[in-house]
Amino acid sequence: KAGVTQTPRYLIKTRGQQVTLSCSPISGHRSVSWYQQTPGQGLQFLFEYFSETQRNKGNFPGRFSGRQFSNSRSEMNVSTLELGDSALYLCASSTGGELFFGEGSRLTVL
């Protein structure tokens, strides 16, 4: 069974731009969660989607958004990028128990 796939793995953007990250969950997993990981803040929960509906949201500004498609694939978008958005963005899928993580998308904002 294929694991969680995140694309792209690495990307560099400049301040003010926007970015879209993609996550393909494990087959059969309908829940997808997104986390931001930075050295100073650790793992911070962004949001969780289940069957195309956002069920839970962390404490991030409205510049951070996401969606989930009917095949459970998910995307997250960050608009008007700031330097502080540089981070490893991790996606995890679940059937309701443990989270299965992808390898992450490393975003650098210059």
Added chain:
Amino acid sequence: AQSVTQPDIHITVSEGASLELRCNYSYGATPYLFWYVQSPGQGLQLLLKYFSGDTLVQGIKGFEAEFKRSQSSFNLRKPSVHWSDAAEYFCAVGSTSGGYQKVTFGTGTKLQVIP
């Protein structure tokens, strides 16, 4: 609100020595508890989990953890550390509320293994 505390930011052990990583959680009911490991530049891999039942849980790579309700702890142990165990370890607590699961992570413990 649920929370996790990992009091040790960084731990150094010699190869072959035993290891214990501490984790304390805060949650009103019986939580789901997890330990994850992260190698540099990688995602998180599940080492073990506790949902219910036996309080001593065996995981992958020779790790085990013990749930102690009275101490609100879920410490991770390994009897003999290998150089490949050098990584960052995260304890997490999960709960189900309103039909969805919320997982909160600790700040992590970075393990260095010296020969």
